[in-house]
Amino acid sequence: MPEQTTGASRPTLEAVAAHAGVSRATVSRVVNGGAGVRQHLVDKVRKAVEDLGYVPNHAARSLVTRRHGAVAVIIAEPEFRVFSDPFFEQQVRGISRELTAHDSQMVLLWVEGVGDHQRIARYLDGGHVDGALAFSLHSDDRLPALIARSSVQAVFGGRPPVGSGLSVPFVDCDNRGGAREAVRHLVSLGRRCVAHIAGPRDQTSALDRIAGYHDVLVDPDPALLCQGDFTRESGARAMAELLDRRPELDAVFAANDLMAAGALHTLRERRLRVPEDIAVVGFDDMDSVVRDTEPALTTVRQDIEGMGRLMVKLLMRLLQGRSDAAPASVITQTSLVRRASA
Amino acid sequence: MPEQTTGASRPTLEAVAAHAGVSRATVSRVVNGGAGVRQHLVDKVRKAVEDLGYVPNHAARSLVTRRHGAVAVIIAEPEFRVFSDPFFEQQVRGISRELTAHDSQMVLLWVEGVGDHQRIARYLDGGHVDGALAFSLHSDDRLPALIARSSVQAVFGGRPPVGSGLSVPFVDCDNRGGAREAVRHLVSLGRRCVAHIAGPRDQTSALDRIAGYHDVLVDPDPALLCQGDFTRESGARAMAELLDRRPELDAVFAANDLMAAGALHTLRERRLRVPEDIAVVGFDDMDSVVRDTEPALTTVRQDIEGMGRLMVKLLMRLLQGRSDAAPASVITQTSLVRRASA
């Protein structure tokens, strides 16, 4: 009556070696690519592997190689549904795909509040994974510091707050440059009074987009800046407030597509024409939003899945320990996608 | 110059033993709970562990115990965004929480099309995880069979299709009973002409809900059954079609909340009063949907997070190999939540 194992215990290298009539070392070589083994033996071993249904024992292997073929993806869930955020989904998909390409698996660590931090730290130090990927969401989050302190290499998604003083490499898009391009586009359209619906102040992406806005519109009317929280509703509300404050408004740059969609909703309600009366530009080029705005949303595109992939590539380079080309952070390009709204 | 390892190599059991002046075996005992070791030695070892910052090597441990403290969660992504589906999120959250309680981690396997099946199979057989959790989504999916064939124990979320002949245990809610309760409620309200907006025919949950509908309304007018695909839009469309087909309609049971919300939308457009003219019942009691329907949606509640937790509990019991209480599948209760719409 088997207690732990399902069925008969699986064949070992030894067994394959015996079956093929070679040594354990030779089988190991073949299983790991077969370099420096004569073809005739390679074939024999391959057949034995096939016959016996041999699958290498992962634990034994990583005991000696000290590599695990796994990367932790750390998800902090501060308030809401990070998980079902389409932005997040795209990034994780990119991560997953790239990890697969590197023969690595994704271990999801879902952080349940601050009390859970110790568990995460212990896991990272426990030699289960080769590295960690995390997202720097809020500036008050103490998780990034924790991860940076762990014994494992890490890469962040999104630039961590300046104050944090963390030297962990990150992947982020050029939020500031993208915002600049958006606002410049509006200005080039002849718009004189360009407002900005900003994202939450505790996220670097939102701050950088505000900075980009200010780069172009030096010393703008402060009443033209309105705070949102990246949700559709907040965009609608902010738009209403901006219109009340400055009816002469002729353009608005929203810090993400969802808020831009909200703004469009308000504009429609108020019977303002887009882009004739007011031009609108978003940020993200999020499929699920952009697909059905009316009019089609002009926005700043960032390659979210690509950023996920880049996080993995960066981590893998770090793990190689190629100290020559010290892998710094990566800032990806954005591009303005012109559609109907501006 | 360290190549693989970050910093100095970590202390081993041996080192802790030396530091504490005991044997390796004793340290091992203490680290694993300390049963049968005198307090005075326990303290000494604990201190040594603390001093040296000892963390057990996972690979070495699972090499001998044959347990991995990890469970694969397999996500097939047939068409759309499974990941950002709130239903799915809740279930995964439940899984994550329960796994944490069992000191296990979640390894996400994201299946990228059929070509990826071999990779999944190899991973499951590779001795990385103790078990697998998967979701049986579509009847044409060949993944369930693959998983069932693997050397690892598995539990499904949602009842697999009958035809599949799989003996893998699953966790599902009582879809049929819930549907029955919903329809009975509508009938008890005096409604004579009750329609059903069904989910896709290749999902057992949808089929079971149809069956429940038929249980109560024996031999109903076939025109009262309209097919949707669990999206809001399909619910709106189905409602319109039903109204066109049978204007005398006085109640509708939608196979999920999202479609119910779509139906409500159509009813509002047509200036029909809910529940006075037409009563509406949904299924799921999904927070994000139910929160803002107008009127508040009466629906069949299922505990999605709880089902996730149950999947883990069931798997853990399977892994214990308690052959006595053969852990069969679990069908969880549903309950009708009466709000304003019916």
Added chain:
DNA sequence: CAGCGTTCTGGGAGCGCTCTCAAAAATCGG
């Protein structure tokens, strides 16, 4: 306080693999 049963402790084997190193086989030049 001897004798016996019980509880603790440490020695040692071994989990399945990789990797170094030296021996064996193949290859080559003359």
Added chain:
DNA sequence: CCGATTTTTGAGAGCGCTCCCAGAACGCTG
């Protein structure tokens, strides 16, 4: 066809841990 060189192979150590077993320490009883 022989010795030197290169390539291929296998023996063996060891990764860090658990667990079995024998022996040491302990606690009782008479």
